[in-house]
Amino acid sequence: MENLHKLHIANHALESGKTLNLNLFYETFGPEMGTAPIVLVNHALTGNSTVSGKNGWWQNLIGKEKTIDTNHFTVIAFNVPGNGYDQNPENLIENYKDFTARDIAQIFWKGLQRLEVDHLFAIIGGSLGGGIAWEMAALRPNALEHLIPIASDWKATDWVIANVLVQDQILNNSDEPIHDARLHAMLLYRTPQSLTLRFNREKSENRYEIENWLFSHGHKLQNRFRLASYKLMNHLLKTVDITRNCGNFIDVASRISAQITIVSVDSDQFYLAEENRIDVSELRPFKQNISYHEIRSVHGHDAFLIEYDQLSRILNPIFSTAPASVYCKS
Template sequence: MGKLNYIHISDFNTESGKTYTINLSYQTFGKVLHSAPIVLVNHALTANSNIIGKHGWWNDLIGPKKCIDTDSYTILAFNIPGNGYDTKAENLIENYKDFTARDIAKLFALGLEQLRIEQLFAVIGGSVGGGIAWELAALKPHLIEHLIPIATDWKSTDWLIANCHIQDAILNHSSDPLADARMHAMTLYRTPESLKQKFERTKRSNDLFNIESWLNYHGNTLTNRFNLSAYKMMNQILRTIDITAGRGDFLDVASKIESDIHIITINSDLFFKAEENWNSFVELKSRKENVNIHEIKSIHGHDAFLIEFDQLERFLKPIFKIKVKTSENSDKQVA
């Protein structure tokens, strides 16, 4: 469990008309594949398939006896191709603009086919991972029982595209691209109120505010653990989320998704605005009964989905209470 595995996908045609050979890597956790309901977890921009355990980025939510219980579920996580997690240069993607979020969803769908997975109990993802979850549901409307997009949207808005455009410029023109792009991004992941609460204009020294030190730390940390081409690729996927491209309007596409849809938004998110999610919910509810929305209340902005675990767990627990068959064929509830 947790070992990095690969699925070889040859002659993959991107939406832009380019052909690639992709080594799609993945990890599984919890129950053995095909022995329990499967939860696909899509990682965020600088995360990866290492969901739980040492250096696991969602340990607070997933694990033994936790909200998503690895004693009851199989957890599957793909790496977005080109994210650099396996540190193999041959698996990086230099021509990142050849790819879109829909391409990643198509690659995940091909990976599921090779793993002989025909049904997913849930797909959950935050930020860009949630956008890919939307794309996968639109691509395979019968595949997913519960679609759970968190702190994300079914499309990249003008605001998001604008910030991704700035990120791309920094990544291509800065003398210290990873650090500078990360510092810019951190101001979008949080809010003015969050930073005020955290720092209160305190100084580390006569010349350096603690907010500046904090930004420098995050910039330097990412530089030490991430790859420039990987950041360019992830930023490109973030800016190209759009389940409607070439398909029709939002209602036409989303109403075909059979999944129970559980939108989780954040009231203070400056990246994926809550208002956009509420508008989508109201619009879709007119055509589809099994759609719900929950809102995390937080001053911490976009990053609240990695901070406000008590609220997130409260929204998710009813979804992940399942019936497990005992050897005597009686049912028992598992939280």
């Protein structure tokens, strides 16, 4: 984390009416800002700002001569304040229910403003990161060329809200809250078929391999997250809604001038592809520059972190034609 940079955001007003001071940590990859088109990458629930390089969680997609080529694009990634990646106790947010995904979107825009960035070539994000991308585009509909939400949605469905509640109950009542919450969450991110393909009921030392795998994920997350951080990140999932106090979906989304490229996973059981298909069909009569793509995979929601060949084929046309004029310092 030696590449982390910090911005101090003072007197930020939340949707809840509360005001706070916070530190916003970020990383950059590629050319110096102001010399190339800028891509903002929003991380998912357990992700962070390290999106490229040796330990980058999206290193197969972002880097030199990758789909988002850091020879030609400046990539910025913020950490959601309070996600704990900076290991800074003062940045840990205890009152997690005070925050919404829109608050995070506003904070990210403030961070970009501090960096003198007023226009983006693209905002891209998977899962929660895609929801925050939607919120950012709705807040500043003319400030980006491409909006790319992946395995995501512009709103939290009843299914997402219900599972956030289950996670929150585990986090507030279990003896090993992060560990146990992660066991449940992993079953939302994969499919029965994916687990069968991988484990096939095999055992090791009198325990099923699927059980070993789940316990391993639980322990890893327990070592990565503080409890308040995980509570916050889980809570944000249910707050995504670009229409809250803003009108209906068609009104809000049609004002976004960017090309919207929606990418779903056909087997996703968390953000259903059918929801995205309906959104695109409803929006298309009012907005021509929108496209829909679907990753075919047995792996469910996590396919956006697995099926890199398919994802690259979808994104290559966007990132191979970046206009040299879309630089972004004001």
